[in-house]
Amino acid sequence: MARTENDIAIVGFSQSPMVRRSQKTETEMMLPVVQSAIASVGLTKNDIGFTVSGSCDYLSGQAFSFVSNVDAYGAWPPINESHVEMDGAWALYEAFVRLLQGDIDTAVAAGVGKNSNSDPSTLFTIEMDPYYLTPIGADPWSMAALQARAYLDSGKATERDFAEVVARNRANAKSNPHAQLSGDFDIDELLAADYVRNPLRRHDLPPTTDGCAAIVLARGKKAYDLCERPAWITGIDHRIEAHLPTMRADITKSVSTALAAQGAGVGNAPIDVAEIYAPFSFQELIIREALGLDASTEINPSGGALAANPVMVSGLIRMGEAATQIMKNGKRRTLAHATSGPCLQQNLVCVLEGDE
């Protein structure tokens, strides 16, 4: 299909090493990643029409850290800049919408997370319902475990299926130079481990990761100027469910993912590769079902969030990895998924296509 000036593509992607503990501040983590993404398409900072980042002050524990992070863009002369207190995948969504206005032809979306300053397993208790959940210390591990238990009780999977998701992702991560955790794991050994939150074991939980990623977007002809094989965004949609997981009709399904997938046109043609942001192992199974993917789709060649989970970045990395499959590996049609909130509350689906 011929591309028009209203079509928008991912043309550049850069990510930091994904590590348990970076010695840098968020801003210091961001600068080389943002600038290398821009340099990778032959541009400089002053060529970019719009910049937007995703981060959360509560992770690094620094008020207005997102303002300091603007320094990573070299924001003089002044730039057009925005920020979302969300994963960088939602920053990319804003950049996409901004580009649709048609007056600029490049944008940068970044995500940064210095997760190691805090303990995400307790920090995200304050993300829960402030009246009914935060006061009883409803931590994110426990919330995920309740969803996992409901999923097991639905009969759709076993704990062995969870462990297989982990083993496959971490084996895939062996070929990802940015991964924090990778290797070959024996399913029976994984299943012999103690529960952290029954029915979830340590390996079912995401690692704590510091990291950053940045994506360059371009509109219309500009995309071909900057990239030999742009990854065109042919569909992008995100949906939200009730905040309290118990108010959702069935938390063993992801209705919001299914709706977003429909909106993004996932089912219109086969998907070669899907990068799914499932922080907890079993959630990959829920998302796969909601996306309607069959066995022909390769899942998470990067290793996904079980190999590295910089919160505020993981979703954007999925987009960069899915785009790289088109830009560098010649794939035809790929998918990136991002999630946010307790028990897969919010889900974003992005379909990317390369030219025939």
Added chain:
Amino acid sequence: MPDVVHESVFNLQFPFTRTLGSTLSTFFSALAQGQIIGVRTGGRVIAPPLEYDPDTAADSGTDYVKVGPKGTVSAWTWVPEPTHLHTIKNPFAFAFITLDGADTAMIHLVDAGSESAMKPGMRVEATFKPVDERVGRIDDILAFVPAADPAPSAGAGESWDAPAEPEISTQDSYCDLVYVDNTSASTLLWMESLLAGKLVGQKCPVCSRTFVGPRGMCCVDAIELDETNVVDVPDRGVITNFTVITPVQYPGQLETEPFARCSILLDGTDAVMAQQSILDIPADQVRVGMHVAAVWVPEAERDVSEIGNRGWGSGGDCISGWRHTGQPDEPEENYLERMM
């Protein structure tokens, strides 16, 4: 010389008060009396209630219904090592509990003694804090415990006659988070220079701007700077801008009288140190154009433990402030076009 701090622990604590709105005020007022209620909306009973129907976003209305105190567990998980955030300290379960009379589940603790006691379908019963300890918060329910008698709760499903003006309409919350920040390389350079009684910056090789203290980058040219870009800068300068703050007595504010915070352009550089305090002069006598010099704390007493990555150019407990040198002021108009 004391060691620089490579990791700093930061405890973020703040109290706040939430308003509850009519539905949650009604719920928490009933809870403080030992009664759990739900609201009938969209043909089902939601408990705990929300002010809107999550399926339709319609107003949930005021058709309140008594639910519990007994209920049935569906999903559960075990917390073998409770943290400071959890309201009971022995191992317990979180569970989805559908209270008698309700159609949706509530998430709460089950204090069952051991993991092996947890079963899907088990009957549990709410235990409340003593009346005089209840504040109208969800942890007024201490936990659910296995029900002695699995029979249905008496009165569940009956209407709850809510008072027109609920007794409780706000809720006190407390945020308590611990951060362990590691000191970045550029901040370490600054700490070491302060302990040695001198000021340093990093000079950008592209635009020649000097940043005091080091921040590891030029934020104009977006390039990384390191120890090879470090330059010494003078500890004397001119006030280019200031503000006088009348202190409000929030927790942590030690000032009681109006005080000035100044931007100081260091001599012979384009580097500004912001938010600096001026010694020995009343706030209303601080002027743009004044020459000032840093007053260093005696070497043995210098301390950088309060310096972190959270603020560039803070003198920590190494510079006690800046003092007027007595030199004639520079003309104020020299500094008109500066923001800092």
